[in-house]
Amino acid sequence: MNITQILFWFLSVVALFSALMVITNKNPVYSVLWLIVTFFAISGHYILLNAQFLAIVNIIVYAGAIMVLFLFVIMLMNLNKETEPQKNRWLRMAGAVAGGCLLLVLVAALKDTDIKQQQAMVNGGSIGLIKNLGKELFTTYVVPFEISSILFLSAMVGAVVIGKKE
Amino acid sequence: MTLLVIDWWLILEKALLIGGIIGLSFFIAMYTTLAERKVAAWLQDRRGPNRAGPFGIFQPLADGGKLFFKEEIIPLASNKFLFILGPALAMITALITSTVIPWAAPFITKGGNVIPMQVADVDMGILLVFSIVSVGVYGIMIGGWASNNKFSLMAAVRGASQMVSYELPMGLCLIAVLFMTGSLKMSEIVANQVQNGWHIIYQPLGFLIFFICALAECNRTPFDLPEAENELNFGYHQEYSSMKLGFYLFAEYINMFISSAVMVTLYFGGYDIPFVNEASWGLSSFWMSLISFSVLMAKISFFLFLFLWIRWTIPRFRYDQLMNLGWKKLIPLALVNMIITAAVLLLLNK
Numbered sequence: 001m002n003i004t005q006i007l008f009w010f011l012s013v014v015a016l017f018s019a020l021m022v023i024t025n026k027n028p029v030y031s032v033l034w035l036i037v038t039f040f041a042i043s044g045h046y047i048l049l050n051a052q053f054l055a056i057v058n059i060i061v062y063a064g065a066i067m068v069l070f071l072f073v074i075m076l077m078n079l080n081k082e083t084e085p086q087k088n089r090w091l092r093m094a095g096a097v098a099g100g101c102l103l104l105v106l107v108a109a110l111k112d113t114d115i116k117q118q119q120a121m122v123n124g125g126s127i128g129l130i131k132n133l134g135k136e137l138f139t140t141y142v143v144p145f146e147i148s149s150i151l152f153l154s155a156m157v158g159a160v161v162i163g164k165k166e
Numbered sequence: 167m168t169l170l171v172i173d174w175w176l177i178l179e180k181a182l183l184i185g186g187i188i189g190l191s192f193f194i195a196m197y198t199t200l201a202e203r204k205v206a207a208w209l210q211d212r213r214g215p216n217r218a219g220p221f222g223i224f225q226p227l228a229d230g231g232k233l234f235f236k237e238e239i240i241p242l243a244s245n246k247f248l249f250i251l252g253p254a255l256a257m258i259t260a261l262i263t264s265t266v267i268p269w270a271a272p273f274i275t276k277g278g279n280v281i282p283m284q285v286a287d288v289d290m291g292i293l294l295v296f297s298i299v300s301v302g303v304y305g306i307m308i309g310g311w312a313s314n315n316k317f318s319l320m321a322a323v324r325g326a327s328q329m330v331s332y333e334l335p336m337g338l339c340l341i342a343v344l345f346m347t348g349s350l351k352m353s354e355i356v357a358n359q360v361q362n363g364w365h366i367i368y369q370p371l372g373f374l375i376f377f378i379c380a381l382a383e384c385n386r387t388p389f390d391l392p393e394a395e396n397e398l399n400f401g402y403h404q405e406y407s408s409m410k411l412g413f414y415l416f417a418e419y420i421n422m423f424i425s426s427a428v429m430v431t432l433y434f435g436g437y438d439i440p441f442v443n444e445a446s447w448g449l450s451s452f453w454m455s456l457i458s459f460s461v462l463m464a465k466i467s468f469f470l471f472l473f474l475w476i477r478w479t480i481p482r483f484r485y486d487q488l489m490n491l492g493w494k495k496l497i498p499l500a501l502v503n504m505i506i507t508a509a510v511l512l513l514l515n516k
Binding site (some may be wrong): 029031033050051053055056057059060063064065068071072076129131132 | 288290294297300301302303307308319323326327349350379
């Protein structure tokens with residue numbers, strides 16, 4: 001077992017455990033904090049694959065910016081056990097069934113894809129470094145890249161329109 | 167069978183470097199607190215602390231001792247674990263940002279091994295600093311929320327939104343610098359400046375915006391709204407006492423130190439000695455490292471002084487003014503700066 005494998009198992013355990021804590025915690029603030037831990041573990045996995053840019057951007061965007069907004073909302077609404085609406089048992093069961101169906105569909109869809117034959121390149125490969133990734137994005141994948149930037153722009157305009165409504 | 171192959175020399179070297187840098191950060195932060203009081207006194211025509219030791223140089227030790235021996239109060243209605251996690255996070259994130267800063271010219275041993283005076287020269291370089299800064303918000307937010315105090319919560323929300331807003335123009339200024347270097351590596355940013363002159367010559371507007379944002383990111387006056395005493399009592403650390411309060415206050419000084427180091431590295435040539443070609447002196451690499459390190463420290467000290475100078479000169483902004491400045495003035499300016507830089511570089515290359 002080399003150090004990469006040790007790190008892989010460690011990060012996997014952290015990611016799975018913190019993801020479980022996100023959904024089992026009663027307090028929504030704790031859930032958000034565990035979700036941040038999950039993002040860090042996933043960033044660790046990216047670094048193991050030498051996808052450094054993805055790892056850093058994952059932390060800046062998800063752990064740094066989006067989760068702060070989540071925390072804002074939850075902290076200001078001051079959700080806790082007393083004020084939280086009690087969901088009835090049927091709703092919970094329906095949720096479990098729906099989630100199970102989604103899992104089933106995902107497993108069925110991914111069962112025969114060729115992903116499982118492909119080995120991840122651990123500790124090597126330089127496509128995740130910023131220079132190579134940038135070249136690839138702005139040459140081979142420039143059209144989808146620009147289209148997604150228009151998507152972001154429209155989201156931004158939409159946010160401004162909603163904010164200006166009054 | 168060997169279970170693990172570890173380069174123990176590398177670990178030792180890095181451990182020494184990390185220990186040295188953390189020690190240095192603490193030392194500088196300690197004496198910045200004294201400098202703050204001395205500068206304040208000087209600007210207000212007073213003498214400042216001068217009882218502990220000659221010229222008051224043991225004052226930081228006395229302050230630290232006082233904070234350690236104060237009674238520690240954790241509010242009953244607070245969330246105990248998060249209450250302790252808050253200041254710890256603030257301190258940890260403040261210290262981690264120093265990893266990618268090159269502190270001196272690389273040191274070459276007699277055997278020909280090059281030891282870079284930098285904990286990690288990763289490909290992401292400066293972006294790593296940004297990612298850690300963006301995580302640093304949680305120290306304030308968690309502490310403010312866990313205190314279970316309305317003033318603390320308001321201050322924490324203010325602080326976090328201020329930091330998130332000012333990260334944007336900061337990042338846009340950074341992009342203009344990266345256009346010129348073509349690399350995110352801190353070592354290459356410094357090398358580019360040694361070769362082509364400091365970035366402040368080409369990016370004066372970019373530096374100004376970056377500096378204003380750095381003030382806001384460190385929660386320093388005129389942007390110290392998270393601890394505005396006359397509106398929020400004492401801000402997000404109101405419920406804190408003893409060394410936990412000390413950690414919050416201390417983290418601010420470490421942040422000042424590190425952000426000065428980042429600004430010097432990005433715009434003022436890092437450890438480069440101005441106006442001379444030091445490579446022609448023929449000094450041994452040990453002396454070169456030492457001299458370049460002192461030059462870096464001199465530049466950082468100037469910026470620390472600038473931070474203090476501004477604090478005791480300029481009054482605090484109002485909150486809406488802060489947001490207006492960030493979103494409506496700095497971001498468009500930084501965008502224009504970025505576009506002009508890109509256009510000029512494109513013209514020069516063709």
